[in-house]
Amino acid sequence: MLGYLIRRLFYAVLAIWAVTMISFFIINLPPGDYVTSYVAQLAIQGSIMQFEEIENLREFYGLNQPMYVQYLKWMNQIVHGNLGFSFEFGLPVNDVIGERLILTMILALATITFIWLMAIPIGILSAVRQYSIWDHTFTFFGFVGLAVPDFMLALVMMYLGFVLFHFSVGGLFSPEYVTASWSMGRVIDLAQHMIIPILILGTAGTASLIRITRANLLDELRKPYVVTARAKGLSEWRLILKYPVRMALNPAISLTAYILPFLVSGSIVVSVVLGLPTVGPILLKSLVAQDMFLAGSIILLIGSMTVVGTFLSDLLLVWADPRVKFEGRE
C-alpha cells in the first residue's frame, strides 16, 4: 500500500509541475513582456518610471535571460509566497486573490458534499427499484443535468429567480456581510447564498454519480455474494446497504476524483454569470486585460488545488477498498 501511495504522490507532484509549466506558458503567451505592459499601464495612469527602476524590474523578473531562467525565478518567487503584481488592480496578486480563493475552495467542497448526499441515495433507489417511475424520472433529470452547460443553467436559474421569486440571484453575501470579518452570522449568510450556485454546479456531477452508482449497483446486485447474504437470512435493505452498496461506492469515489476538475471549471463560468466573489470573475477580467501574473497565478493555484483534491480522493479510495492495499492496484 505504501508503494501505491508514494506512486500517487509522485504523479500528483508531476501534475502540479505540469500545471506550473502551463501557467508559465500562459503568462508569457501574449506578445510583449510583462514589464513593458506594466510600464505602459503606469504611463497611462500618469506615473513615469525611471529607467533604472525599469531595468531593476527586468533584472528581477529575469526578462533578459532565457526562458528557463525566468521560469526558475518565477517558481522561486512562488515558493516564497510572492505571486507577483497585478497592474489591473494595482495590488499584489496575493491581496487580490486572497479571500476569493478560500471561497472557491469552500464552494467546491460544498458542491462535492451535495453531490454525494444527493446522488448516492438516488442511485441506490434507482437501482433497487429498477424501471420504476422513480428510476425513469431520475434518469431523465440526470440526462438533462448532464446536457445543460453550467452557464446556461445559471442563466435559467437567474431568469426563474427573477421572474418567479423576484429576488436577484447573485453574489455570495448580503451587502452587510461583504467586507465583514468572519462570524457565525457571516457563515450562515454564506450558506444561504451558496444554495443556488451549488445546485447549478452540482447538477452535472450529481447526474454522473447517479448513473455510475446505479449501473454499478445493478451489476453488484446480481453477484453471488448477494445471493449468499440473502441465503443467510438477512433482510433485503440491510443486505443491500451492507454489501453491494459498499462495493458500488468504490467507483463512486473514483468518479469524484474525475469530477473535481470539471467542478472547478464550472465554478469559474458560473461565478462569472452570477457575479460570485470567487476567482472566476477576476480570472476573466485579468485575461481580457492581459494582466498575466494575476491570470497565471490563478490558473496555477486552482490547477494545483484540483490535483491535490484528486490525490486526496485517491487516498480515500485506498482506505475504502482493502484490495487496493493488498494488490497495489491503480
Next chain:
Amino acid sequence: MNMQPTESETVITEQETGTLPLLAVEDLQTYFFTDEGTVKAVDGASFEVLPGQTLGIVGESGCGKSITAKSILQIIDSPGQIVGGQVKLSLDGTESRNLLDMEPNGIEIRAIRGGEISMIFQEPMTSFSPVHTFGNQIVEAIRLHSSLDADEAHELAVDWMRRVGIPSPEQRMSEYAYQFSGGQRQRAMIAMALCTEPRILIADEPTTALDVTTQAQILDILQSLQKQNEMSILFITHDLGVIAEVADVVAVMYLGKVVEIGPVETIFASPKHPYTKALLSSMPTIDAAPRERMPSITGAIPHPQNRPSGCSFHPRCPSYMSDICGLKEPELMSVGTDQQASCFLYGRD
C-alpha cells in the same frame, strides 16, 4: 473416481406411515419471464428429503437443478418467479409448513434461511464479500439466528473454522477472501453455513470449481459434519462420480423436471429412464476398451424456449415411441422399490 456406490451407504429407511418427510418438494414450477419469452426453468420437480439423508440432484447444465435449490429458499432473482408447487418443511415429522406460502423476504422465511436450511454455493471466491472480513460475515450468520452476543458469536465462529479444518482460525477471522486458497474458502463457506446447525444443507455444486484432491477433502468434511449434526444434505451436481460418493437417494433432472428418482445403488445398477441410462453410459470408464469411441448422447439440449412437445427427451431418445412420446407428457411412476421414472416405457397412462 469410484463409479459404484459404496456398500456402507445407508439404505433408505422405511417411512412409518404418518411421519412427514423433512422436506417435500411437490411439483415445483419456476418460470423466467424475459423479453425474449418465458423460460420454464423448473417445470414440475418433485422429491423428498428425509432426516440424516443425502439427496443428490444430478443433471446436465441448464436442467434447472440450481434453480430448484434456490426456489426452496425463495432466493430467485427476477425475472424469475415461482409460479406453482409446494415446498413443505416438517421439522418434527407431524406438522409441515409450505415455504412457498411465506411472504418473500419476510420474517418467517428469513428465519429459515441460514437457520433451518443453509446453502453453500459453487464459487466460494465470489460468494463472499471482498471488502468484509471472514469473521464479520460468519459472525453475522450466527447472530442472525441466535441470541449470542458478539464475543460468544466470535468464539463459536472460531470453533467452527477449526472444525472444518482451517489452520490458525483465530487469525483468519480478520482476513479477507482473497487471502484464502480455494479449498479454504469453500471450507469457510461450509463453516458459515453450518454454524447455525441447520437441519438441511443445500450444496449447489460445491466441488465443481475445485481440483480433485481438494474435492475429496471437502466431501469428507461434509460427510463427517453431516454425521455429527444429523443433518440432511441436498447435493446438486452434474458429476455422477460425486453423486455415487455422497448420495443416498438420487434425483435425475432433465429440462426442469425430475425424470427419475431412487436409491443410489438402484439408479446406478439399473437405471430405468432412457436419459438416465444414456447419462450413465456416457461416463468415461477405466474399463472401456482402448480407442473405443467415447459414447455421448446424440443431439443437444434444446433451448428452454423450444421445449419439445410431450416428453421433453423424446427427440434424443433411443426408445422413442412415435405414437405417444411426442404427444403426452409422462408423470413419475413407480418402476421398482422406491424407484420412480417418468417414461411411457413403463406404463401408458
Next chain:
Amino acid sequence: MESNPVEQELAPEIEDIVEERISVASQRQLIWWRFRKHRVAVVATVIILLFYTTVLFADFLATSNPADSEAFRGLMPPQPVSLFDGWKPSPHVCAVSGARNLVTFQKEYVRDCDEKIQVRFFARGYDYKFLGIIPTDRHLIGMSDDTLRPEDYMYLLGTDKQGRDMYSRLLFGTRISLLIGLFGVVLSLVLGIVLGAISGFYGGLIDNVIQRIVEITRSIPSIPLYMGIAAAFPSDWSILKIYFAITIIISLFAWTDLARVVRGRFLTMRDEDFVTAAMLSGANQRRVIFRHMLPSFYSHIIAAATLALPLMIIAETTLSFLGLGMRPPAISWGTLLQDAQNIQTIALTPWLMIPALPVILVILALNFMGDGLRDAADPYSN
C-alpha cells in the same frame, strides 16, 4: 427395447431458425440490430442528423441576412407567421411598428394585424451560394411580394440589440458550433487513436508514460486553461484562424477519453489469436495495428467520438459566451448567448435565450445516441 444411443437413428431435431439467423449475421448487422432496440437512441440519431442537415442548408433555411442590422428594429420580440386569415389559408406576418415608451424608455413594439404582409415558400431573399457553389437567392420562406425585403418584415424569433434577425443568426450559429464540434472530435480522434494504440499495443514504459500524460491532463481543470490560451489570441487574427485555434486547444484536452477506450481495446486484443496470426504471416507492426486490429472496434470508437462531441460543443459555447472564443462578427451559439448575460436583458428580452434550446437538445441527443452506440458495440456491457 434397449439400445446404445450412439448407434441408433434419432428423431429429427428441431432447428431454431432464429439462432441460425443470429449465427450467420455479420458483426455490423448485429450491432445495427442491437442499436435499433434502443428507441430513444434512434430518435436521438434522427435529431442529430436533422441538425447536421441545417448545417448544409443554413442559407436556404434562413430568411434574412444575418449581418443585416438596423438599430430601429432592435430587441423585437418574436413575430410568428400566421397561417390563416380568418378561414382562408393565407400565410402572413403582421406589420410591426416600434415606439419608445416614454416611461420606461424601452422600445415597445406594436403588432398591427390589420396590415397583413403575405409570405410564401421558396421566396426570394438575400444572395448566397448554395453548398458554396450554386449562386441563388431562394430561401425556404420569404415575402410574397418580391420587392419587399424579408429583413424588414420577418422576425421569426425576434431580433437582437442591433436589429439582426435571431432566427437566421441561430441557423448560422448552429452551423459553426456543430462544425467546430465535428472538427474538434476528428482531431481528438486522431490524437486519441494514435496515442491509445501505441499505449495499448506496446505496453511497458511507453504505455506508462502515455498513461501519466492522460492522468495529468485529466486532473487539470480545462476551462481556465482554455481561457488562458484563448485570451492570448491576437485580436487581429481572422475568424477562420481563431476557429481553428479554438478547435485545436479544445482537442488537446478531449483526446484522453478516446485514448483510454482505444488503449483498453488494444490491451484485450493484443493477445488474441488473429493478431498473432497476422504478425506471423509477416505483416509489420503498423500494418497489424491499422489493418487488422483497428477495424474490429470501429464501433467503439464511433461511440466514444459521439460522446466526446458534447464536450467540444460545451467548451466552445462556454468560451465564446465568455468572450474568449469565437468573436463577433462570427456567429456561434456561444456568441449568440453573450447577449443574454445579465439579468436585466433576460428579464426584459427573454427570447435572446432561445439559442440555449438547440444547445441543450443537441447535447442531450448526442448523449443518448452515444449511449445507444456504446451499448450496441459492446455485447458484454449488459
